[in-house]
Amino acid sequence: MERKPAIVIRKLSKSFGKLRAVDGINLEVYEGEIFALLGPNGAGKTTTISMLCGLLRPTKGQANVAGFDVEKESLMVRKSIGVVFQQPSSDDLLSGRENLKMHALLYGMPSEGREERIDEMLRLVGLVERQHSRVKEYSGGMRKRLEIARGILHRPKILFLDEPTVGLDPQTRQHIWGYIRSLPEKEGTTVVFTTHYLEEAEQFADRVAIIDRGKIIAIGKPSELVSKLGGDTAFIKAKQPQKIASKLRSMKFVRSIKVGRNCVQVRVGDCAKNLPKMLQALEGVESIELRPATLNDVFIKYTGRGIREDSPEGGYWERIMNSEKGR
Ligand SMILES: Nc1ncnc2c1ncn2[C@@H]1O[C@H](COP(=O)(O)OP(=O)(O)OP(=O)(O)O)[C@@H](O)[C@H]1O
Ligand SMILES: [Mg+2]
Numbered sequence: 159m160e161r162k163p164a165i166v167i168r169k170l171s172k173s174f175g176k177l178r179a180v181d182g183i184n185l186e187v188y189e190g191e192i193f194a195l196l197g198p199n200g201a202g203k204t205t206t207i208s209m210l211c212g213l214l215r216p217t218k219g220q221a222n223v224a225g226f227d228v229e230k231e232s233l234m235v236r237k238s239i240g241v242v243f244q245q246p247s248s249d250d251l252l253s254g255r256e257n258l259k260m261h262a263l264l265y266g267m268p269s270e271g272r273e274e275r276i277d278e279m280l281r282l283v284g285l286v287e288r289q290h291s292r293v294k295e296y297s298g299g300m301r302k303r304l305e306i307a308r309g310i311l312h313r314p315k316i317l318f319l320d321e322p323t324v325g326l327d328p329q330t331r332q333h334i335w336g337y338i339r340s341l342p343e344k345e346g347t348t349v350v351f352t353t354h355y356l357e358e359a360e361q362f363a364d365r366v367a368i369i370d371r372g373k374i375i376a377i378g379k380p381s382e383l384v385s386k387l388g389g390d391t392a393f394i395k396a397k398q399p400q401k402i403a404s405k406l407r408s409m410k411f412v413r414s415i416k417v418g419r420n421c422v423q424v425r426v427g428d429c430a431k432n433l434p435k436m437l438q439a440l441e442g443v444e445s446i447e448l449r450p451a452t453l454n455d456v457f458i459k460y461t462g463r464g465i466r467e468d469s470p471e472g473g474y475w476e477r478i479m480n481s482e483k484g485r
Pocket of ligand 1: 202
């Protein structure tokens with residue numbers, strides 16, 4: 159079946175003075191798809207989303223959202239979309255419920271079913287009890303949740319979520335994602351979200367574009383991007399790592415090797431099958447730890463660094479390997 163694009167982006171760029179925040183990106187997002195823009199701070203995610211929402215003029219290139227040109231038909235674009243901004247933008251002086259009501263009126267939602275829909279959204283984000291408090295009395299997480307309710311309220315064709323779950327507790331995050339995941343099937347919504355949480359992209363996106371310094375460096379299904387790397391990583395602790403490494407070099411399923419002072423990091427293709435073989439052939443292994451490949455490894459492959467310094471992937475073994483490099 160031919161998939162229809164909901165968003166078409168051609169050579170889109172945005173410069174701020176000399177800085178190319180978005181640098182000639184090409185992309186198609188299909189109807190009913192959940193699509194992630196994954197990248198580190200300053201990669202250009204928010205700038206891209208702002209252009210797609212018709213809030214920021216591109217310096218060069220075009221983008222078409224829900225069939226409308228983002229520059230020439232920005233009003234129509236805005237009518238077709240819902241946006242959850244990275245920085246909450248609700249009215250502080252109104253209550254949560256009043257904010258939602260105002261949004262409903264702004265989007266011309268018919269009065270029939272409107273209050274019920276607002277109730278549904280308040281339940282979704284767990285703000286029923288605090289719906290009548292002024293937003294300025296909300297906590298950061300509550301503001302974010304209200305923002306999400308507002309973005310979804312009018313049943314937009316395309317939903318943009320810029321770092322939707324930063325600052326939310328894991329339970330709320332899981333709950334809201336459960337709902338967002340159901341939107342394509344239930345309402346035919348297309349969802350584009352940005353994140354620097356690898357797990358979020360891996361878990362919830364049908365496809366992901368990894369973006370760094372304004373450019374898309376890899377695009378595809380998370381599982382395919384990861385499996386293209388050709389293997390998981392094993393960390394082997396041993397007193398004579400050089401000996402281990404030279405043995406490993408002769409094994410054809412070994413993709414790459416890094417040697418530390420008392421540790422070897424090795425990427426093993428088809429790990430489930432090959433790890434036992436590898437271990438049988440090695441002598442002097444003190445311990446071994448296996449780490450399945452993630453999107454962070456994809457990012458490292460293209461950029462030479464991790465997405466986040468503090469990401470769980472940059473864990474114990476990386477620290478050991480890195481601390482040994484300088485010795
Ligand atoms: N209005 C602006 N004026 C000048 N520079 C800007 C402006 N907005 C963004 N930038 C710059 O453009 C680059 C991309 O910023 P952007 O906000 O798109 O990144 P991001 O990927 O959303 O990052 P984060 O993960 O921190 O939200 C950054 O270097 C930023 O400093
Ligand atoms: Mg941003």
